[in-house]
Amino acid sequence: xxxxxxxxxxxxxxxxxxxxxxxxxxxxxxxxxxxxxxxxxxxxxxxxxxxxxxxxxxxxxxxxxxxxxxxxxxxxxxxxxxxxxxxxxxxxxxxxxxxxxxxxxxxxxxxxxxxxxxxxxxxxxxxxxxxxxxxxxxxxxxxxxxxxxxxxxxxxxxxxxxxxxxxxxxxxxxxxxxxxxxxxxxxxxxxxxxxxxxxxxxxxxxxxxxxxxxxxxxxxxxxxxxxxxxxxxxxxxxxxxxxxxxxxxxxxxxxxxxxxxxxxxxxxxxxxxxxxxxxxxxxxxxxxxxxxxxxxxxxxxxxxxxxxxxxxxxxxxxxxxxxxxxxxxxxxxxxxxxxxxxxxxxxxxxxxxxxxxxxxxxxxxxxxxxxxxxxxxxxxxxxxxxxx
Amino acid sequence: xxxxxxxxxxxxxxxxxxxxxxxxxxxxxxxxxxxxxxxxxxxxxxxxxxxxxxxxxxxxxxxxxxxxxxxxxxxxxxxxxxxxxxxxxxxxxxxxxxxxxxxxxxxxxxxxxxxxxxxxxxxxxxxxxxxxxxxxxxxxxxxxxxxxxxxxxxxxxxxxxxxxxxxxxxxxxxxxxx
Amino acid sequence: xxxxxxxxxxxxxxxxxxxxxxxxxxxxxxxxxxxxxxxxxxxxxxxxxxxxxxxxxxxxxxxxxxxxxxxxxxxxxxxxxxxxxxxxxxxxxxxxxxxxxxxxxxxxxxxxxxxxxxxxxxxxxxxxxxxxxxxxxxxxxxxxxxxxxxxxxxxxxxxxxxxxxxxxxxxxxxxxxxxxxxxxxxxxxxxxxxxxxxxxxxxxxxxxxxxxxxxxxxxxxxxxxxxxxxxxxxxxxxxxxxxxxxxxxxxxxxxxxxxxxxxxxxxxxxxxxxxxxxxxxxxxxxxxxxxxxxxxxxxxxxxxxxxxxxxxxxxxxxxxxxxxxxxxxxxxxxxxxxxxxxxxxxxxxxxxxxxxxxxxxxxxxxxxxxxxxxxxxxxxxxx
Numbered sequence: 001x002x003x004x005x006x007x008x009x010x011x012x013x014x015x016x017x018x019x020x021x022x023x024x025x026x027x028x029x030x031x032x033x034x035x036x037x038x039x040x041x042x043x044x045x046x047x048x049x050x051x052x053x054x055x056x057x058x059x060x061x062x063x064x065x066x067x068x069x070x071x072x073x074x075x076x077x078x079x080x081x082x083x084x085x086x087x088x089x090x091x092x093x094x095x096x097x098x099x100x101x102x103x104x105x106x107x108x109x110x111x112x113x114x115x116x117x118x119x120x121x122x123x124x125x126x127x128x129x130x131x132x133x134x135x136x137x138x139x140x141x142x143x144x145x146x147x148x149x150x151x152x153x154x155x156x157x158x159x160x161x162x163x164x165x166x167x168x169x170x171x172x173x174x175x176x177x178x179x180x181x182x183x184x185x186x187x188x189x190x191x192x193x194x195x196x197x198x199x200x201x202x203x204x205x206x207x208x209x210x211x212x213x214x215x216x217x218x219x220x221x222x223x224x225x226x227x228x229x230x231x232x233x234x235x236x237x238x239x240x241x242x243x244x245x246x247x248x249x250x251x252x253x254x255x256x257x258x259x260x261x262x263x264x265x266x267x268x269x270x271x272x273x274x275x276x277x278x279x280x281x282x283x284x285x286x287x288x289x290x291x292x293x294x295x296x297x298x299x300x301x302x303x304x305x306x307x308x309x310x311x312x313x314x315x316x317x318x319x320x321x322x323x324x325x326x327x328x329x330x331x332x333x334x335x336x337x338x339x340x341x342x343x344x345x346x347x348x349x350x351x352x353x354x355x356x357x358x359x360x361x362x363x364x365x366x367x368x369x370x371x372x373x374x375x376x377x378x379x380x381x382x383x384x385x386x387x388x
Numbered sequence: 389x390x391x392x393x394x395x396x397x398x399x400x401x402x403x404x405x406x407x408x409x410x411x412x413x414x415x416x417x418x419x420x421x422x423x424x425x426x427x428x429x430x431x432x433x434x435x436x437x438x439x440x441x442x443x444x445x446x447x448x449x450x451x452x453x454x455x456x457x458x459x460x461x462x463x464x465x466x467x468x469x470x471x472x473x474x475x476x477x478x479x480x481x482x483x484x485x486x487x488x489x490x491x492x493x494x495x496x497x498x499x500x501x502x503x504x505x506x507x508x509x510x511x512x513x514x515x516x517x518x519x520x521x522x523x524x525x526x527x528x529x530x531x532x533x534x535x536x537x538x539x540x541x542x543x544x545x546x547x548x549x550x551x552x553x554x555x556x557x558x559x560x561x562x563x564x565x566x
Numbered sequence: 567x568x569x570x571x572x573x574x575x576x577x578x579x580x581x582x583x584x585x586x587x588x589x590x591x592x593x594x595x596x597x598x599x600x601x602x603x604x605x606x607x608x609x610x611x612x613x614x615x616x617x618x619x620x621x622x623x624x625x626x627x628x629x630x631x632x633x634x635x636x637x638x639x640x641x642x643x644x645x646x647x648x649x650x651x652x653x654x655x656x657x658x659x660x661x662x663x664x665x666x667x668x669x670x671x672x673x674x675x676x677x678x679x680x681x682x683x684x685x686x687x688x689x690x691x692x693x694x695x696x697x698x699x700x701x702x703x704x705x706x707x708x709x710x711x712x713x714x715x716x717x718x719x720x721x722x723x724x725x726x727x728x729x730x731x732x733x734x735x736x737x738x739x740x741x742x743x744x745x746x747x748x749x750x751x752x753x754x755x756x757x758x759x760x761x762x763x764x765x766x767x768x769x770x771x772x773x774x775x776x777x778x779x780x781x782x783x784x785x786x787x788x789x790x791x792x793x794x795x796x797x798x799x800x801x802x803x804x805x806x807x808x809x810x811x812x813x814x815x816x817x818x819x820x821x822x823x824x825x826x827x828x829x830x831x832x833x834x835x836x837x838x839x840x841x842x843x844x845x846x847x848x849x850x851x852x853x854x855x856x857x858x859x860x861x862x863x864x865x866x867x868x869x870x871x872x873x874x875x876x877x878x879x880x881x882x883x884x885x886x887x888x889x890x891x892x893x894x895x896x897x898x899x900x901x902x903x904x905x906x907x908x909x910x911x912x913x914x915x916x917x918x919x920x921x922x923x924x925x926x927x928x929x930x931x932x933x934x935x936x937x938x939x940x941x942x943x944x945x946x947x948x949x
Binding site: 014015016017019020021022027030031034060062117120121122124125127128133134136138139141142144145148149150153156180181199201202203204214215246248250251252253254356357358361 | 391392393396397398399400401402411415416418422424426430433434454455456462481482483484485486487488489490491492498499501502503512513514515516517518529546547548
Binding site for chain 3: 003054060075076078079097102126133243246248259262263270375376380
């Protein structure tokens with residue numbers, strides 16, 4: 001195919017906090033600056049900037065991409081902001097990838113940032129505007145509704161219990177206790193803690209969901225010939241995929257995320273992976289809710305339909321298992337600044353493959369890893385496969 | 389790199405910081421008003437709701453009957469062949485019992501959103517609406533429900549012309565698939 | 567890598583001040599159908615990726631990308647949204663095809679400005695919430711200040727700016743897609759009410775509704791789909807400072823840098839010699855003059871003189887905004903750049919009818935995202 005190879009050569013992130021003192025521009029700068037320092041580059045070395053952030057409504061700024069652009073280093077540079085809802089965190093590195101794979105750029109700064117705490121009184125209310133303005137908003141919907149309904153459909157279709165699902169929250173939050181930026185890490189959380197937490201929108205309970213937070217993550221991508229000069233341990237982007245399903249989410253089967261499967265197949269094809277559950281050694285599926293991790297693992301073809309909970313109960317998903325899942329702690333453990341959370345998974349894979357993940361380090365010599373994000377009205381899957 | 393970096397940026401604020409006046413802030417609100425043209429598809433849907441009918445549309449190529457109606461079939465990418473009046477009964481595809489409002493206020497009696505597969509539409513094709521006149525503990529996926537309409541002279545051509553869906557008094561089937 | 571990419575299909579609904587009979591989805595479908603027919607492709611089978619340009623607050627919906635796929639034929643396909651102008655969308659499609667992973671990509675942009683009842687407030691919501699918004703100024707003030715400084719530094723005059731309005735609105739009379747064509751004089755423009763001095767009401771483009779879709783293809787596919795592929799020679803885009811407090815108020819540096827990026831790719835050293843026809847941003851009349859200078863067609867201060875001398879008229883040295891520009895076609899929000907590119911494609915294909923300029927081989931389209939941004943893009947096309 002003669003496609004240019006692209007690698008991740010640097011990464012940086014801020015802590016994920018409930019409410020940051022830093023402004024959106026400052027959070028963005030902190031992450032971008034750290035990413036540059038991590039590979040000893042300056043903005044002069046950067047050819048272009050790709051930025052991702054969730055809906056402007058949260059920040060209370062129209063053209064928010066323009067507003068935050070200087071924080072990302074986009075002054076006098078080619079700059080574009082992309083979004084696919086919650087899938088943005090794993091999409092913006094794909095955007096960076098095609099900037100470089102197109103041959104037009106050699107080194108690109110990719111930043112994802114979220115400042116959800118600006119919304120008053122609670123960011124949750126802003127989510128009402130994601131629903132169809134004519135056929136759904138008049139019902140005053142709550143974001144929790146669609147997750148709760150999807151979770152219910154998933155549980156009912158496959159006979160999965162709350163305890164099956166709660167083990168995901170337990171494992172991810174325990175993993176996150178080793179992540180220096182984590183908001184929700186808890187080395188001692190138990191299944192009982194999750195199952196006894198306050199019911200928000202049955203079957204969703206408080207510990208099933210990762211609350212909104214502020215934070216930013218940045219990675220630096222480089223074309224092969226440049227990557228090898230910047231670092232002796234580039235982590236390659238081996239496959240990318242993204243798919244957006246129809247807007248009419250009430251005309252689909254919510255028990256299975258087929259758009260995640262299509263995105264995954266696109267990425268597996270590109271990476272030359274034919275048996276994902278054998279060849280993917282680290283998985284970072286998107287987990288804003290615990291059941292979502294399971295839902296997505298099935299869409300990613302890493303587990304049969306209805307069988308993803310077994311990955312957790314049989315130890316496959318643990319740090320020392322055959323396919324550690326969310327060693328970072330995921331969104332449930334680290335936090336949920338929408339776009340930044342997805343990019344955090346990319347940064348995690350970057351650090352894992354370089355042996356720099358500290359106490360979260362996956363043992364052995366993992367060869368391929370996968371990061372996935374999801375977004376919109378149960379609609380978009382974005383997948384990136386990385387490897388040594 | 390996380391193992392190499394000791395300090396991560398990000399200063400966390402608490403509610404108390406705001407109450408104590410330690411944080412300066414600016415407050416602003418957008419007066420954002422929109423009047424969305426409904427067009428042919430949704431316009432027909434709303435007009436039909438005013439008449440107490442749930443409207444769908446039919447594509448002869450893939451033979452789907454979908455709701456809400458649109459002017460094109462997104463799968464075949466061709467115009468829909470006709471609008472089709474559907475029944476106002478259906479099956480609960482999924483539901484939730486929500487104890488917080490859209491702006492995160494805690495409520496005692498849950499709001500009950502549901503996806504209801506409408507009779508007359510293709511399988512797994514439905515709309516989101518609310519359930520009412522039902523004991524939350526009795527709701528099951530697969531339950532048969534019936535729309536409860538506003539009186540004809542109060543309808544405006546809106547999704548709220550249907551107040552909610554309530555269970556139909558009959559032996560219900562507990563199968564999760566519709 | 568696919569090095570050469572061409573535009574193989576275009577579709578446009580035309581523009582009007584209101585479009586009450588169509589929802590935005592139905593409007594986009596109309597443009598898309600025309601583009602796919604023009605290209606001879608079936609989106610479900612042939613189009614491999616879709617790019618939409620949109621902003622949430624222009625739609626009144628958050629995470630607007632949710633609502634984009636179906637009317638484009640993109641349901642369950644790789645679809646993405648770029649918060650940019652239509653030329654950013656084309657640049658994205660260009661990059662996607664160049665990677666070698668995609669052969670045919672569609673780009674869409676639209677405006678339903680008529681549905682935004684409080685558009686000035688929405689636009690003001692883009693101003694810095696802490697430093698600028700508390701001043702409670704209508705965003706046109708930014709254009710007024712920029713025009714003031716531009717006139718001061720370049721020596722251009724209000725008459726020069728008015729000449730742009732006269733030219734573009736007159737050009738628009740020959741464009742069936744343009745709702746705001748008119749035969750007016752410089753005096754008509756200057757005697758109108760003041761908007762944000764020195765900017766006059768008649769120098770600001772009014773908004774219009776409509777949609778445009780374009781289909782891009784790699785060289786192999788392009789040759790089999792059409793005998794009039796319009797090749798992308800160069801695509802550039804750039805951002806300057808978003809902050810009002812530190813930006814160059816007289817010069818559109820973002821346009822100059824975007825142009826440099828595109829000229830480099832196209833191997834163009836002398837734009838005036840190489841380029842036969844130009845479509846630039848004229849949301850405010852002075853922007854056309856500022857853009858022509860930033861694009862390197864003339865020195866600072868010369869664009870106004872060239873305009874009153876008729877050099878930028880359709881039948882002269884460098885035809886600029888033969889379509890009527892935004893002043894004639896309407897301010898189309900994020901679709902402005904696509905409208906500029908649309909005219910260039912028509913001209914290069916020889917399909918511009920009564921507006922056709924003779925002997926055009928290379929054209930340039932440029933756009934700006936509007937106040938308060940400093941974001942612009944440039945596209946160079948050839949037949």
